Amino acid sequence: MKLTFPHMGYSYVAFKMLIEDLGYEVVVPPEPSKRTMDLGVRYSPEFSCIPFKVLLGTFLETIEMGAEVGISSGGVGPCRAGYYSIMQQKIINELGHDFKILSFEPPQSNYLDFIKKLWMIKPKRMSWRTFIQLIKKGYKKLEITDEIEFLMYRYMPYEINKGDTAKAFKTALDMLDEAQTVDDIEDARWEGIKVLAKVPQDRSQTPLKIGIIGEIYVVLEHAVNFCIQKNLGEMGVYTDRSIWLTSYAEKNVFVEGREGERDVFQMAHPYLNEMIGGHGINSIGEIVIYAKDGYDGVIQLAPFSCIPEIMAKGIVPRVSREEGIPVMTVFIDEQTAAAGLVTRLEAFIDLLKRRREQNADKRQLA
Amino acid sequence: MPVRIGIPRYLSYFSFYPLWKTFFEELGADVITSPPTNQQILNAGVAEAVNDACIPIKLYHGHIMEIKDQVDMLFVPRLVKLRKLGTETFCPKFLALPDLLRATIKNLPELLDTRVDLTKGRFELFHIARDIGERFGASLTTITRAYYLACRALRRYNRLLRNGMLANDALEYMETGCKKSQQVDRDALSIAVIGYPYLVYDPYANMDIVKKLNESGARVHTVEMLTPRQLLREAKKMPKQMFWYYSNRAMHGAYHYLGRKRVDGIIHISAFICGPDAMLGRFMEIEAKEWGHMPFMTLSIDEETGSGGVDTRLEAFVDMLKRRGGQK
Ligand code: SF4
Ligand code: SF4
Numbered sequence: 085m086k087l088t089f090p091h092m093g094y095s096y097v098a099f100k101m102l103i104e105d106l107g108y109e110v111v112v113p114p115e116p117s118k119r120t121m122d123l124g125v126r127y128s129p130e131f132s133c134i135p136f137k138v139l140l141g142t143f144l145e146t147i148e149m150g151a152e153v154g155i156s157s158g159g160v161g162p163c164r165a166g167y168y169s170i171m172q173q174k175i176i177n178e179l180g181h182d183f184k185i186l187s188f189e190p191p192q193s194n195y196l197d198f199i200k201k202l203w204m205i206k207p208k209r210m211s212w213r214t215f216i217q218l219i220k221k222g223y224k225k226l227e228i229t230d231e232i233e234f235l236m237y238r239y240m241p242y243e244i245n246k247g248d249t250a251k252a253f254k255t256a257l258d259m260l261d262e263a264q265t266v267d268d269i270e271d272a273r274w275e276g277i278k279v280l281a282k283v284p285q286d287r288s289q290t291p292l293k294i295g296i297i298g299e300i301y302v303v304l305e306h307a308v309n310f311c312i313q314k315n316l317g318e319m320g321v322y323t324d325r326s327i328w329l330t331s332y333a334e335k336n337v338f339v340e341g342r343e344g345e346r347d348v349f350q351m352a353h354p355y356l357n358e359m360i361g362g363h364g365i366n367s368i369g370e371i372v373i374y375a376k377d378g379y380d381g382v383i384q385l386a387p388f389s390c391i392p393e394i395m396a397k398g399i400v401p402r403v404s405r406e407e408g409i410p411v412m413t414v415f416i417d418e419q420t421a422a423a424g425l426v427t428r429l430e431a432f433i434d435l436l437k438r439r440r441e442q443n444a445d446k447r448q449l450a
Numbered sequence: 451m452p453v454r455i456g457i458p459r460y461l462s463y464f465s466f467y468p469l470w471k472t473f474f475e476e477l478g479a480d481v482i483t484s485p486p487t488n489q490q491i492l493n494a495g496v497a498e499a500v501n502d503a504c505i506p507i508k509l510y511h512g513h514i515m516e517i518k519d520q521v522d523m524l525f526v527p528r529l530v531k532l533r534k535l536g537t538e539t540f541c542p543k544f545l546a547l548p549d550l551l552r553a554t555i556k557n558l559p560e561l562l563d564t565r566v567d568l569t570k571g572r573f574e575l576f577h578i579a580r581d582i583g584e585r586f587g588a589s590l591t592t593i594t595r596a597y598y599l600a601c602r603a604l605r606r607y608n609r610l611l612r613n614g615m616l617a618n619d620a621l622e623y624m625e626t627g628c629k630k631s632q633q634v635d636r637d638a639l640s641i642a643v644i645g646y647p648y649l650v651y652d653p654y655a656n657m658d659i660v661k662k663l664n665e666s667g668a669r670v671h672t673v674e675m676l677t678p679r680q681l682l683r684e685a686k687k688m689p690k691q692m693f694w695y696y697s698n699r700a701m702h703g704a705y706h707y708l709g710r711k712r713v714d715g716i717i718h719i720s721a722f723i724c725g726p727d728a729m730l731g732r733f734m735e736i737e738a739k740e741w742g743h744m745p746f747m748t749l750s751i752d753e754e755t756g757s758g759g760v761d762t763r764l765e766a767f768v769d770m771l772k773r774r775g776g777q778k
Contacts, residue, residue, distance in 0.1 A: 131728040162539045162693045167729050170690050174736050356549045358528060358565075360542040361693075388502070391725035395546040398500035402553035415502060 086111050088151035090139050093304040094229050095329055097261045102222035106215075107207050111151040113142045116307040120145055125418050127175055133164065134387040134417055135301035138308060140172050147181050155205075158189035163361030163392055225260065225269055227330045232256045232276045234328070240317030242285035250314060252279045289320070292436050295374035296325040297367045298385035299393050302416050303327045309385055310422045312414075312429070319433060324379070326370045327363065348373065355403050356396075364392025368399055375407035380436040382409060388417035410435060453586065454480045455562070456521030458513035460487065461506060461544070462529055464617045464647035468624060469604040470525060473579065476596030477586045482521050484513040486618075487654035491516055496753055498554055504724045505752055506648050507543050507550075509655060514555060523560045526551060529695075530567040535682075536691030538698055541726050575601075611674040616660060617651035639668040639771055642707040644734070645719035646696045647674065649751060656719055656751060657760050663717075666768045671713055673703035680706055697726040704734045708741040714771045715745035722752030745771060 089099045091113040103110040114120070116138045124141025143154050159166025169187035176183050186204065189197050206215050236253040243249045256276030263272040294316060302309050303325055313323050348369030356368045367384060374382050384400065386393030397413050404411045412432045414425065455474050457463065463483075474481050484491070487509055495512025518524060526548050529540045539545065548563035564582060568574045576597055583593035603624070610620035623629055641663055649656055650672055660670050673681070684705035685691065685698070692698050700718075707713045718734055720727040731748055738746035747767050749760060 129728040129732040131723050131725070133725070133728075136728075162537075162542050162545065164693075164725055164729060166537075167690070167692060171729055171732060174733070178736060355553065356546060358530070358545045358549070360546045362542075364542065364546065389723045389725060389728070391542045392546075394500060394502045395543060395550055397502060398550045399546070399553040 085109070086150050086152045087155060088113055088143070088146040088149075088153070089155045091116060091142055091305070091307070092301065092329065093306060094233055094257060095226055095304075097229050097257065098222050098226035100261075101225055101264065102218060105218045105221070106205065106210070111146045111149050113146050116142060116305065121418050127179065129171075131389045132171075133299075133390050134308060135299070136164070136168055136171075137418065138301075138305070139168065140175065143172060143176065143183065143185070144179075144181075147176070147183050152183060154183065154185045156185050156187045158187040162359075165362065221266055221269070223330065224266070225263075228260060228269065228273045228276070229257070230328045230330050231273070232260065232280065235277065235280045237313050237317055237323050237325075239280060239283055239285060240314070241291040241320045241322045242287055242289070244284045244286050246318055248283045249280065249317070252283050255279050291320050291322040292381070292433060292440070293322045293324070293379045294436070295370065295377075295379045295382045296323055296385065297327075297363070297370045297374075297382060299363050299387055299390050300327050302385045302387055304329065309414075309416060310420075310425050312383070312385065312425070315426065315429065316433075319429070321433060324374075326366065355399050360392045360395055362390065362392035364396045367393065367396040368403060371400065371403050371409065371411060372407055375409040379409065380440060381432065382411045383432070384411060384413040386413060386415050388415045410439065452478055452480045453523060454482055454521045456482045456484070456517040456524045456559070458510060458517065458524070458526070459484045460510045460513045460652070461547075461648050462527070464651045466604065467621060468607040469600045472603040473582075473596050473600035474525070476599055477583055477588050477592065479586065482517055484516040487513070487652050492654075492753060500550070500554060502723065504543070504721045505655070506646070506721055506724075507547075508753070509648075509652075510547070511551070511555065514551060514558075518555070518557070518559055521559055523562050524558065525562045525564075528563050528565045530565060531569045532566070532695060534569050535685065535698065537693055538691060538695055539693060541694045541696070543725075608674075611672075612677060614675055616670075616672070617647065617674070618653070639768065639775065640671060640713040641668045641768075641771070642671045642704070642713040642716045643719060644673060644700050644704050644707075644716060646700065646721075649719045649721060656749070659717070659719065659749065659760070659764065662761065662764055663768070666765065668714075668768060668771075671707065673699050676703055676706055684709070692726065692729065694726045697730045700730060701733060704737065708737060708744055711742070713744075714775060715747070715767065717767070718746070718748045720748055720750050722750055745774070 086109045087103050088111040089103070096112055100110055100112050120138055120141035122141070123144045124137035124139070127144070128137045128140050146154065156169045158169060169185045173185045186201055188201055206212070232253060236249050240249045256279050259272040259275055260269070263269045296303060296313060304327065306314065313325060316323050348366050350369070351372040352365045352369035356365055359365055371382050384393070384397065386397065400411050400413065412428070414428070457467065457470055471481050491512035492509060493512070494515040495508035495510065498515060499508040499511040514524065528548050529544050531539050548561050551558065551561065562582070564578055566578060579597040580590070580593055583596065588596070607620055607624060610623060611617065615623065643650055643660060643663070650660070653661065663670050681699060681702040684702040687705050688701065692701065704716060707716060716734070716738060718731055720731050735746055735748070738744040745767070747763070749763065
């Protein structure tokens, strides 16, 4: 059985290992490209969101590469993501491919179904204990992927030679990719951290700080968001993004006072009082938090036609006004062009710089 | 002076208006509705609402703009859940609607944004009624009476719809007692027009599709003409329920009409950039093909759709159905 999975940022490193560990052949999904997009757009409903289109495109590409089963996530709504796998299965069947999407519903919603799917994935001769250990190992790798990616963005604005940090990250990621046992993974982690820390840095400047929020897929998938974080980093901007695949970030990064998700909801409260699926409410809450943490600005990334993010965008001007933090919304679809985005980013950065100077002047006067 | 309460003539208006109107009037309030959708409302909505929103949300903004200055309070319920079916709620845009309005429209009167989640308990609707009633300072007897009459009005309205009336005709009938039969007789062509009530029943939004179909000799069937039982029976046919109330109803309705073969064709009215419709539309299309090649057409509505294009497409569709019918 040849398994494949959705491409999401750098997480493939971990999923690849997990599936191989379980003894299946793995078809590693290619990084989303123009072709992925074209395939996805051709067969998706017109107003489905970009994650849907790219994911469908990826599945179609991996089918060409021989994949037979795709692992995906389910969901309980109210957003569309939970219905992706059903629709994609229908579309793929209609195209006449023999390909099955195995979607994992969150265990809270359907416990039996979750166990059944695990049962299907677990090789018959493997004990549950080994199985669980392997999953834990995979998760560990995922956490470390998050960690080194996080460090890359942290160092990037200070780098002296443009591109060094990105290169160091690549080295670290490759090392991690090769590590197979728990010990190796731990070693790769330290090595990776060292490689990144060695990048020559100039700490005399205080870079602009921008928070990145929005819908999980376009925030995580650099191939779809035009490497926005890298771009900003290389323009000398410190970025922090609110969404990571693992809870690594919540455990380790937000020690300065972000207590898990609860807090985000509370922060969103005056502006939005209902869970609206996706990351709608998070987006609102996070703007408030970034404002409180003294960030200079926030960028909201959203797929075109994304229901929760459109609602969030409608509410953003009010949050921005009342919290006093500029927010730029970037809608991403198959027609978004990299060049246009860079221009907008530059303009936004200029605005933030000017604001910072004005504020500094004001403080001096006072 | 009685409190003037404004109800926009859009979105869930087409499903629940008799309930609200009766209830508020029994409480002693003046109910003011916005006029039927028109160009001015559309323009105002497009100008006010966040520009990536779907057309119904924009229209709703337009309706609010139209009446906000004439009322003391706007009734914009936050509709969350009406029944237990999978993890169904309303479209997320309904869920955040009051918050969105507060953020976008300036000088709003007070919003009565009652949260409606009827799965909380059997008497939830009454609890909601009591909460609202108490805000108006009404006694429990008045509230109970208002509640009872309101529910009765809604039942009557639903009965009229089920008997084949269109929403606006039914509302007019309830108000004035004059019966306007728009629909042509039974042995004509039958077409199921499927979509959300605020697209199917708003003639301005859908460019009068229903009337045009009638004029070309077709009888229109809608989801609201089916009983909840009939609809729920079809739920089993879906691999997984969708998450949105109106979308599920539409899909169940589509299955009903597909399965019984009582209609000659299906038209799906869909809103531009509607999230749920992206799923629903393709789903119906695939099913229509699988269930014996039912002719199927999607009409997508946005602020710039000219009625010219729609007319030609409708005509072609109806002609095609007539030819098919002739061959049988
Ligand atoms: S959150 Fe947005 S992008 Fe994600 S599934 Fe929902 S509509 Fe699509
Ligand atoms: S269901 Fe579609 S048309 Fe209705 S509010 Fe939601 S997105 Fe808009």
